[in-house]
Every structure is written in structure tokens, then in C-alpha cells.
Amino acid sequence: MTRGSLLVDHIGELVTNDGRDGDPLGVRRDAALLIEDGQVAWTGPARHAPAADRRIDAGGAAVLPGFVDSHAHLVFAGDRAAEFAARMAGERYTGGGIRTTVGATRAASDDDLRATVGRLRAEMLRQGTTTVEIKSGYGLTVADEARSLRIAAEFTDDTTFLGAHVVPAEYADRPDDYVGLVCGPMLAAAAPYARWIDVFCERGAFDADHARAILACGQAAGLGVRLHANQLGPGPGVRLGVELGAASVDHCTHLTDADVDALAGSETVATLLPGAEFSTRSPYPDARRLLDAGVTVALATDCNPGSSYTSSMPFCVALAVREMRMTPAEAVWAATAGGAAALRRTDVGRLTPGARADLIILDAPSHLHLAYRPGVPLIRQVLHNGVPR
Ligand code: NIG
Ligand code: FE
Numbered sequence: 001m002t003r004g005s006l007l008v009d010h011i012g013e014l015v016t017n018d019g020r021d022g023d024p025l026g027v028r029r030d031a032a033l034l035i036e037d038g039q040v041a042w043t044g045p046a047r048h049a050p051a052a053d054r055r056i057d058a059g060g061a062a063v064l065p066g067f068v069d070s071h072a073h074l075v076f077a078g079d080r081a082a083e084f085a086a087r088m089a090g091e092r093y094t095g096g097g098i099r100t101t102v103g104a105t106r107a108a109s110d111d112d113l114r115a116t117v118g119r120l121r122a123e124m125l126r127q128g129t130t131t132v133e134i135k136s137g138y139g140l141t142v143a144d145e146a147r148s149l150r151i152a153a154e155f156t157d158d159t160t161f162l163g164a165h166v167v168p169a170e171y172a173d174r175p176d177d178y179v180g181l182v183c184g185p186m187l188a189a190a191a192p193y194a195r196w197i198d199v200f201c202e203r204g205a206f207d208a209d210h211a212r213a214i215l216a217c218g219q220a221a222g223l224g225v226r227l228h229a230n231q232l233g234p235g236p237g238v239r240l241g242v243e244l245g246a247a248s249v250d251h252c253t254h255l256t257d258a259d260v261d262a263l264a265g266s267e268t269v270a271t272l273l274p275g276a277e278f279s280t281r282s283p284y285p286d287a288r289r290l291l292d293a294g295v296t297v298a299l300a301t302d303c304n305p306g307s308s309y310t311s312s313m314p315f316c317v318a319l320a321v322r323e324m325r326m327t328p329a330e331a332v333w334a335a336t337a338g339g340a341a342a343l344r345r346t347d348v349g350r351l352t353p354g355a356r357a358d359l360i361i362l363d364a365p366s367h368l369h370l371a372y373r374p375g376v377p378l379i380r381q382v383l384h385n386g387v388p389r
Contacts, residue, residue: 004036004037004053005034005035005036005041005052005053005054006034006035006036006052006053006054006055006056006357006386007032007033007034007035007049007050007051007052007054007055007056008032008033008034008035008055008056008058008063008359008361008383009032009046009049009055009056009057009058010030010032010046010057010058010059010060011028011030011031011032011033011046011058011060011061011062011063012029012030012058012060012061012062012365012366013027013028013029013031013061013062013063013365013366013367014027014028014029014031014033014043014062014063014064014351015027015062015063015064015065015332015336015351015367016028016043016065016350016351016352017065017333017336017337017349017350017351017352018350018352024329024330024333024337025329025332025333025367026350026352027367028043028044028045030045030046030047031043031044031045031046031063032044032045032046032048032049033063033351033359034049034050034052035357035383035386036386037386038356038357038385038386038387039353039354039355039356039357039386040351040352040353040354040355040356040357041353042353043351043352043353056361056381056388058361060365061361061362061363061364061365061380062361062362062364062365062366062367062369063351063359063360063361063362064332064336064351064359064360064362064367065130065336065337065348065349065350065351065355065358065359065360066128066129066130066131066336066348066358066359066360066382066383066384067127067128067129067130067131067313067314067335067336067339067360068129068130068131068132068298068335068336068337068338068339068340068342068343068345068348068349069124069129069131069132069133069300069301069303069311069313069339070131070133070158070248070271070298070300070339070340070342070343071133071135071248071250071271071273071300071301071302071342072120072124072132072133072134072135072300072301072302072303072304072311073134073135073137073138073162073302073303073304074116074117074120074121074132074134074135074152074155074303074304075105075113075116075117075134075135075136075137075138075139075148075149075151075152076101076104076105076113076116076138076304076305077101077104077105077107077108077112077113077116077138078100078101078104078105078305079305079309080097080100080101080305080306080309083097083100083306084279084309087279087280087281088281093232093280093282093306093307094204094232095166095200095202095204095205095232095306095307096204097306098137098138098165098166098306099166099168099169101138101304101305101306102138102139102140102166102168105138105139105144105148106139106141106144110147110151113147113148113151114151114154117134117151117152117154117155118155120303120311121155123311124301124303124311124313125382125384125389126379126382127311127312127313127314127379128313128314128360128379128382129311129313130348130356130358130359130360130382130384131156131158131339131340131343131345131348131349131358132155132156132158133156133158133159133160133196133300133343134152134155134156134158134159134160135152135159135160135161135162135198136148136149136152136159136160136161136162136163136190136194137162137163137165137198137200138165139163140163140165140166140168141168141186142181142185142186142189143189145161145163145186145189145190146186146189146190146193149161149190149193149194150193152193153193157195158195158196158343158345159193159194159195159196160194160195160196160197160198160226161187161190161191161194161196161197161198161218161223162197162198162199162200163181163182163186163187163190163214164179164182164198164199164200164205164206164210164211164214165200165205166200166204166205167205167206175210179206179210179213179214182214182217183213183214183217187217187218187221188221191218191221191222191223194223195223195224196223196224196225196226196247197214197215197217197218197219197221197223197224197225197226198225198226198227198228198250199211199214199215199227199228200227200228201227201228201229201235201236201237201240202228202229202230202231202232202233202235202237203232203233203235204232205228207236208235208236208237208240211227211236211237211240212240212244215227215240215244215246216244219244224246224247224344225241225244225245225246225247226241226246226247226248226249226250226342227240227241227246227249227250228250228251229241229249229250229251229252230249230251230252230253230254230255230259231251231253231254231276232253232254233254234254234255234256234259235254237249238252238255238259238262238263238270239258239259239262241268242262242263242265242266242268245266245267245268246268247268247269247342247343247344248268248269248270248271248298248342248343249263249268249269249270249271250271250273250300250302251271251272251273251276251285251302252270252271252272252285252290253277253282253283253284253285255285255286255289255290260289260290260293260295261293263290263293263295264293264294264295269295269296269297269298269338269341269342270290270295270296270297270298271297271298271299271300271338271339271342272285272287272290272297272298272299272300272320272324272334273299273300273301273302273308273316274299274316274319274320274323274324275301275302275303275307275308275310275312275315275316275319276302276307276308277319277323278308278310278319278323279307279308279309279310280307280308284319284323284324285324286324286325287320287324287325287326287330287334288324288325288326291326291330296338296341297326297330297334297338298334298335298338298339298341298342299313299316299317299320299331299334299335299338299339300313300316300335300339300342301313301315301316313335314370314374314378314379315374315375316335317331317332317335317370317371318370318371318374318375320334320335320371321371322371322374328367328368328370328371328372329367331370331371332367332370336349336350337349337350356385356386357383357385357386358383358384358385359382359383360379360381360382360383361379361380361381361382361383362378362379362380363377363378363379363380364378
């Protein structure tokens with residue numbers, strides 16, 4: 001018995017994501033899981049459970065890895081509820097509202113921004129998210145991007161520099177100059193706080209040439225590549241991401257066969273963000289087509305005040321099953337192991353020895369209930385680094 005060890009016992013269904021025996025979820029029935037030093041130390045049949053200092057009785061419930069939300073924009077001020085209402089009355093989403101949030105974010109204090117990130121991070125944790133990526137992208141000046149990332153880094157290691165979210169109004173007639181700013185002083189100020197670089201590669205934001213230039217500068221500064229691609233229409237983003245070895249291309253709503261083929265032959269994850277299609281009343285991406293082609297698929301919230309103001313991974317799982325033809329097992333895998341793959345992390349998204357002890361005890365006997373009982377608060381308890389929250 002190790003001091004400080006914690007046994008989670010009487011697990012009806014343990015989702016390990018160990019991929020054994022052809023079952024990607026690696027489900028074990030009547031299981032137990034031992035935690036030592038914040039990590040999973042052992043999993044196995046409950047009847048073989050070792051002794052431990054403390055014990056949590058899961059009472060036959062399902063236990064799964066904490067969700068890995070690999071795409072979120074949490075550093076912002078204000079909201080755009082009126083824009084949402086206008087969309088529900090028939091207006092189209094163009095991304096134009098990003099500049100509204102940029103104005104509010106620049107005017108906010110550090111403490112206001114920190115409070116918003118903290119509130120949303122806490123909201124996420126209550127809904128089972130134990131790992132989150134956080135982007136900048138609503139500052140769009142050297143100082144505002146740097147402080148956005150500095151604040152984001154207080155909450156996560158997976159911080160992403162998104163200075164190329166849109167061209168801010170003051171650069172509207174000279175986008176080349178803005179790209180120069182992003183690649184030069186803005187990247188220099190952001191890089192110490194960032195692990196990743198991202199670009200919104202879309203008509204009305206950044207074209208392929210600008211995106212390639214910015215991502216190459218980021219790579220040269222040691223950042224990993226991810227990008228927003230093919231959200232509002234077909235375009236070059238997905239293939240550019242694959243060409244640059246991006247960890248993930250995100251949205252993937254409008255794909256050609258060539259895009260799917262490129263993804264299928266690559267290490268790049270396709271991260272689908274169904275909260276955005278829900279909140280912009282747009283057609284959903286075709287997850288089935290990607291999965292059938294052998295592409296690795298992740299699910300994330302895209303939590304932001306414009307296109308997807310949800311922090312709920314269970315909601316995204318339910319949407320993916322109902323609207324994107326994913327099986328419940330595929331959706332749960334995509335929201336856990338898929339998110340970890342999109343962040344190129346092997347320490348989270350699975351419950352196998354050595355992994356971080358980030359787990360969810362459901363108020364349900366099986367992972368199926370996440371999609372079967374949409375909108376219901378099924379997260380009974382969350383352990384983060386082995387600590388009950
Ligand atoms: O991922 N598409 C670009 N960025 C966000 C939306 C940002 C906003 O509308 O404020 C997204 O959907
Ligand atoms: Fe996004």
C-alpha cells in the first residue's frame with residue numbers, strides 16, 4: 001500500500017481507451033482503478049483490487065477519461081447574444097462579429113479577462129473537461145495578444161497564438177502589413193507563452209499564402225501548427241495543414257475528396273466542432289466520411305462568444321452522435337483520446353498505467369448515456385490529477 005493512494009472501486013464500465021482487442025474504448029466491466037502520485041497506477045478486475053489509503057465507491061457507474069477539449073477561445077470580454085438571436089431569426093454567420101469581441105477585449109482589464117477564463121474553466125471542469133487548449137485571438141495587438149496568452153498560460157499548458165484570427169479594422173486596407181506584424185513583433189511577444197500557432201484560413205480572414213507564411217514563422221519559433229480550416233466553405237486550409245504537418249485541422253465542415261484523402265494519408269487529426277454548426281445553424285461536418293476513410297477525428301467545443309458559446313463536451317458528444325453519424329463509442333473516443341491526439345499528448349485521454357489520473361464518474365452505467373440522455377447533468381464526480389474536484 002502506497003501512502004496517498006486512492007482506489008476507485010466498483011466501476012461498472014471502465015473506459016480505458018487502451019485500444020486492446022479491437023475495441024478502441026478498451027472497455028472493462030466490474031473494474032477498479034488505483035491512483036498514486038496523481039497517475040493511474042493500476043487497472044483491473046474489481047475482485048483483484050489492491051489495498052489503498054482511500055477509496056471511492058463508483059457504485060457500478062461508468063468511469064471514463066476526463067474530456068480533452070482541444071479547441072477553445074476563452075480569453076475575451078463581452079458576449080454576442082444579440083448576434084446569436086439575429087442568426088436564429090435568419091442572419092448568416094460570417095465571422096464579422098469577431099471584431100466586436102476584439103473591441104471589448106482590448107478595453108477589458110487583465111483581471112476581467114482572468115475572471116472570464118476562470119469562470120469558463122470551472123464550468124468545463126464541472127462538465128468533465130480535465131484538459132483544455134486556450135487560444136488568443138481577440139486582442140490582435142502585440143500587447144493584447146501577449147497578455148491574452150499570459151493569462152491563458154495561468155490555466156493550461158496548451159496555449160495557442162491566434163494573432164491571425166482576422167485582420168483588425170485598423171489594418172483593413174493593408175493586410176500584408178498585418179501579416180508582417182503577426183510574424184514579427186507579435187509572434188516574438190506571444191511565443192514565450194504559447195505552445196501552438198493557429199490561423200483562421202478562410203475567405204474573409206487569411207488566404208493560403210498568408211496562412212502559410214504565418215504558420216512557417218510560428219514553426220521557426222518552435223510552435224506546433226494547428227489551424228481553423230474549411231469552416232464556412234471549401235478552401236485550401238485542410239491541405240495546407242497536412243502539408244505543414246499540423247497536429248490538427250479544425251472545423252472541416254466543407255471537404256472535397258482530395259481533402260479527405262490528404263487527411264487519411266497523414267498524421268493530422270480532423271477536429272470537429274459541432275457546437276459551431278449548432279449555434280450558427282449550419283450543416284454539420286460529415287464525420288462518418290472521415291472515419292470511414294481512416295482519418296483520426298477529435299471533438300471539441302470551440303467555446304467562444306460568437307460561433308459556439310458552449311463549454312460542454314457532453315453536449316458536443318450528443319450532437320456528434322445525433323447529427324454527424326458518429327457512434328456513441330466513436331464520439332466518446334473523439335472527445336477524450338481524439339482530443340489528446342489533436343494536442344499530441346500521450347499523458348491524457350486514456351486511463352492506462354502512467355496516464356494522468358484525470359477521470360469522470362458518470363451518473364450512469366455506461367458511456368452510451370452521454371448521447372442517450374442529452375442535456376442531463378451526468379457528471380457525478382471529476383478527478384483531476386487524481387484529486388477529487
Ligand atoms: O472557431 N472561426 C473562427 N473563429 C471562431 C469564431 C470566433 C467568433 O465568431 O468570435 C470559430 O468558430
Ligand atoms: Fe475556433
